[in-house]
Amino acid sequence: MQTTELMDFIGTDKRDFDVYLVDSNIVNSLRKEIRYIYSRIFETDSENIAAGILRLQLLKLQTSPSELPTNFLAESGLGNKIKVQAVWGTDVALSCGRLEKGIEVYREKGSLLTETLVDVVTKHLEDCPLEEIKIWCHKNEVEVFQSLFADYDVYLEANNFISSLAEYKASATFEMLVRIGPLRSQGWSKTPKVILSSPRYNQLLQFIWSGSFDEEGFGADPIIVDSNYLEQFSRTEHSVKKHIEYVDEGPVDEIYSEVDDFIFLKERPMKAVAGSSCILVELPNDIGVLLAPNASQLIYKCGNNTGLIFYQKANELENGSFILTHNMEIDVGDSSSGNDCWKLAKLWKKALNEMYKHQYQYLIMKMEAAGINLKGLDRAAQKWVQFDGGVICGPLSKRHFQLLIEAVLPTSLGDYSWRQAWREIEESRVQAIKDGRIESSIINEELVDYLTTNIRNITDLCDEWSLFSHDVCLHSGLVGTVKFYPVISVSDGFNAPIEKFGEVESLVSLERFRTNI
Amino acid sequence: MSRLTFMERGKLCDKLPQWADGLIQLGYNWSRGRAPWKRRIGVISMPCSSVGAPLIALGAVRKDLERDNANNIYGHFESLCRARDVYLADKSNSKGVVIDSSTPKHKKWKFFGGSSSEISVIDSSYKEEVRRKGVLVPNPNGPCKRFITEGNSRCWKFEGEQVVETSDLQSQILKEDYSGFPWAEEAIKDVNLSRSYSGLLLVGDGEGFETKYMQEVYSIKFIKGEQSVSLGKLLTLHPKGSDISRLVFSNHKAIEYYKGSHYLVIADGGSSFLKALSCFKESDVLGVISRDEPTQTLESIASKLAEIRRYYRDTDAEWHSYDAPPSISSLFMEGV
Numbered sequence: 001m002q003t004t005e006l007m008d009f010i011g012t013d014k015r016d017f018d019v020y021l022v023d024s025n026i027v028n029s030l031r032k033e034i035r036y037i038y039s040r041i042f043e044t045d046s047e048n049i050a051a052g053i054l055r056l057q058l059l060k061l062q063t064s065p066s067e068l069p070t071n072f073l074a075e076s077g078l079g080n081k082i083k084v085q086a087v088w089g090t091d092v093a094l095s096c097g098r099l100e101k102g103i104e105v106y107r108e109k110g111s112l113l114t115e116t117l118v119d120v121v122t123k124h125l126e127d128c129p130l131e132e133i134k135i136w137c138h139k140n141e142v143e144v145f146q147s148l149f150a151d152y153d154v155y156l157e158a159n160n161f162i163s164s165l166a167e168y169k170a171s172a173t174f175e176m177l178v179r180i181g182p183l184r185s186q187g188w189s190k191t192p193k194v195i196l197s198s199p200r201y202n203q204l205l206q207f208i209w210s211g212s213f214d215e216e217g218f219g220a221d222p223i224i225v226d227s228n229y230l231e232q233f234s235r236t237e238h239s240v241k242k243h244i245e246y247v248d249e250g251p252v253d254e255i256y257s258e259v260d261d262f263i264f265l266k267e268r269p270m271k272a273v274a275g276s277s278c279i280l281v282e283l284p285n286d287i288g289v290l291l292a293p294n295a296s297q298l299i300y301k302c303g304n305n306t307g308l309i310f311y312q313k314a315n316e317l318e319n320g321s322f323i324l325t326h327n328m329e330i331d332v333g334d335s336s337s338g339n340d341c342w343k344l345a346k347l348w349k350k351a352l353n354e355m356y357k358h359q360y361q362y363l364i365m366k367m368e369a370a371g372i373n374l375k376g377l378d379r380a381a382q383k384w385v386q387f388d389g390g391v392i393c394g395p396l397s398k399r400h401f402q403l404l405i406e407a408v409l410p411t412s413l414g415d416y417s418w419r420q421a422w423r424e425i426e427e428s429r430v431q432a433i434k435d436g437r438i439e440s441s442i443i444n445e446e447l448v449d450y451l452t453t454n455i456r457n458i459t460d461l462c463d464e465w466s467l468f469s470h471d472v473c474l475h476s477g478l479v480g481t482v483k484f485y486p487v488i489s490v491s492d493g494f495n496a497p498i499e500k501f502g503e504v505e506s507l508v509s510l511e512r513f514r515t516n517i
Numbered sequence: 518m519s520r521l522t523f524m525e526r527g528k529l530c531d532k533l534p535q536w537a538d539g540l541i542q543l544g545y546n547w548s549r550g551r552a553p554w555k556r557r558i559g560v561i562s563m564p565c566s567s568v569g570a571p572l573i574a575l576g577a578v579r580k581d582l583e584r585d586n587a588n589n590i591y592g593h594f595e596s597l598c599r600a601r602d603v604y605l606a607d608k609s610n611s612k613g614v615v616i617d618s619s620t621p622k623h624k625k626w627k628f629f630g631g632s633s634s635e636i637s638v639i640d641s642s643y644k645e646e647v648r649r650k651g652v653l654v655p656n657p658n659g660p661c662k663r664f665i666t667e668g669n670s671r672c673w674k675f676e677g678e679q680v681v682e683t684s685d686l687q688s689q690i691l692k693e694d695y696s697g698f699p700w701a702e703e704a705i706k707d708v709n710l711s712r713s714y715s716g717l718l719l720v721g722d723g724e725g726f727e728t729k730y731m732q733e734v735y736s737i738k739f740i741k742g743e744q745s746v747s748l749g750k751l752l753t754l755h756p757k758g759s760d761i762s763r764l765v766f767s768n769h770k771a772i773e774y775y776k777g778s779h780y781l782v783i784a785d786g787g788s789s790f791l792k793a794l795s796c797f798k799e800s801d802v803l804g805v806i807s808r809d810e811p812t813q814t815l816e817s818i819a820s821k822l823a824e825i826r827r828y829y830r831d832t833d834a835e836w837h838s839y840d841a842p843p844s845i846s847s848l849f850m851e852g853v
Contacts, residue, residue: 002526003536003563003568003569004536006564007564007842008534011842012842165812169566185812192809193808193812194808194809221562221846222808222815223819223822224846225819232843
């Protein structure tokens with residue numbers, strides 16, 4: 001799109017921003033109950049998976065057109081009233097009961113928010129062509145919107161949706177942008193500020209539950225904070241209220257009632273996990289993967305005729321790309337040849353093995369007395385006598401090794417010193433790391449080479465935007481399967497243990513690592 | 518006199534659009550009342566990616582053409598002397614090659630010696646040792662030597678740089694191409710049409726003519742009557758052999774390698790702006806940012822500005838006054 005065209009379109013006239021504030025007593029009750037149960041679980045066990053599931057549902061309720069599922073209480077272990085009462089107390093059990101009942105009523109009566117949305121948008125369709133309306137939503141929600149509108153004989157196409165900044169930038173100007181939930185630039189359900197600072201539409205329709213608030217300063221320029229583009233909008237609030245007869249005897253404590261859910265959850269973060277900051281890459285079928293922001297990730301990107309295979313930093317990933325995971329193996333020769341050289345290790349391991357077999361009690365006692373203060377001395381001793389692969393199994397700490405040789409196995413090394421034997425262990429570890437790196441770099445190099453030469457076949461496999469896999473078996477010994485996962489979205493603000501990185505897991509279990517609500 | 522019109526991606530506007538005119542004016546006014554010891558920093562926030570930065574550069578180029586000393590003649594001999602001294606002190610540091618642009622073959626020469634008033638150079642193909650009967654011996658023939666003085670220094674240029682001055686009319690820029698801006702205050706100095714100037718640096722996203730970035734820049738055309746000239750040509754982005762250049766261009770990925778001194782660095786995009794701020798601490802830096810750039814880049818810029826803000830004060834001075842539509846926001850700061 002030409003700059004002049006966009007500048008002329010934005011012009012100087014104010015554009016309309018209609019906010020529909022939807023107030024439903026059932027939804028208010030549901031939110032209140034979820035907040036209550038979450039708080040009670042959070043106070044006792046902030047790492048509990050149930051807290052994670054409740055948190056996710058509360059966030060979804062705010063921003064998603066999807067109905068609240070009936071089974072999430074059961075999934076979070078809160079479905080069994082007797083068990084809940086025993087573990088969490090009577091109040092939580094009663095609250096769970098009310099929540100369950102509330103969900104039933106909510107599902108039976110339907111969501112007032114989506115009802116209002118469909119009603120307002122279909123009315124606009126009388127004088128606005130369907131292709132001029134675009135809904136900003138998560139890619140996973142597209143089908144939900146389509147089925148919602150299909151019930152009213154309005155058939156939304158893929159071009160009626162925008163799910164990323166790239167799609168917004170590529171779009172021509174249009175009449176109406178529709179958004180559910182508060183406008184936030186960070187955390188859950190974030191939307192780039194550019195939708196206010198560079199409007200490519202004439203009218204913005206926002207549908208939001210009452211008691212939910214836009215992020216402060218969302219309309220401000222991302223760099224020049226004094227400029228507020230919200231001033232270039234004519235904002236009108238429409239209140240929509242519906243009261244349904246429903247027994248609501250929920251908790252009356254103020255903190256569980258009128259409060260913004262995002263603020264509520266921000267004040268009650270899941271237990272800070274000791275880990276590193278990471279990003280969540282959402283994949284189809286409610287799965288995702290956590291990656292270090294600067295991790296170099298193998299990527300496949302569809303082109304017009306053919307695709308491209310390349311490495312990209314995880315935080316530069318865009319939806320529309322595929323991330324590749326593989327279980328490739330390659331035989332790079334015998335890496336355990338070092339065994340012959342580790343002569344000192346053979347000596348002390350032989351002595352340790354002898355003691356373990358014939359003087360077990362004495363060995364454990366000597367180890368304890370020497371100050372090798374490990375919890376599982378038996379397991380440690382069993383491991384240290386092993387001799388597999390290229391790495392010498394031995395104490396991880398230099399001090400423990402010194403104690404083992406000097407106090408437990410004093411004559412095992414003959415004229416050699418424990419320092420020489422420790423150097424041998426260190427060398428074997430360095431060698432193993434080197435071998436691992438060499439193996440990994442050979443796999444990466446061979447794999448990229450293979451995939452690049454077979455890019456046509458891969459492009460054929462990727463005719464639909466869904467997960468696919470490709471088996472590889474090469475003469476060079478490279479064998480395994482490569483999986484291509486389409487990237488739905490990338491979110492920052494996560495903190496997880498490093499061992500969780502790179503593991504494809506369900507979104508529910510990964511969402512608990514979200515620190516930026 | 519015909520009116521100046523504007524073409525963007527093949528679409529003709531009946532007049533110069535307000536946003537484009539405003540940005541050219543901003544570049545034109547930038548050096549007004551400038552004190553070299555007070556660094557100026559500016560940020561232009563655009564609603565989309567655009568040719569805003571090259572347009573600002575055009576304004577600055579236009580202003581430079583009016584200034585007596587905006588060419589590389591001044592101080593050129595001294596910079597050749599400095600380069601010679603650096604090369605002779607440590608030959609591994611640079612190639613020490615200069616080119617005589619007055620000869621058609623543009624022969625290469627190497628620094629050899631001289632004094633503060635004269636530089637001696639030798640043929641760069643001269644070998645100090647030659648092979649005789651399979652053995653390397655000192656070359657019995659001396660090198661072909663030439664002398665650079667203040668008087669003839671304008672014919673000499675550094676390897677990889679544009680000529681300092683040209684007498685070839687084809688290699689000069691045309692005065693008419695830069696006229697037609699009604700707000701321009703002074704006349705273009707004729708001498709500048711034949712002289713290069715490297716006081717201005719534009720940092721962008723592509724360097725070769727075929728890159729998407731350059732294609733965007735060249736797609737902008739200024740039309741006056743029958744005449745049409747592209748923005749790329751006006752900025753002298755791709756000068757040929759002996760053509761002069763009035764601006765230096767760098768890809769933001771290679772910005773660290775540019776050691777030149779520039780009074781103004783115009784950075785196109787967030788990454789360019791962040792790099793320019795740290796690489797050119799003595800230069801004014803004006804960044805043109807698109808609000809639809811990745812959030813992470815925008816956040817980095819905001820935090821960088823917050824970090825350096827204590828050393829600057831916001832200004833509403835005349836040098837950055839320009840007529841811009843409300844969708845363009847700007848911030849200007851001057852060193853305290």
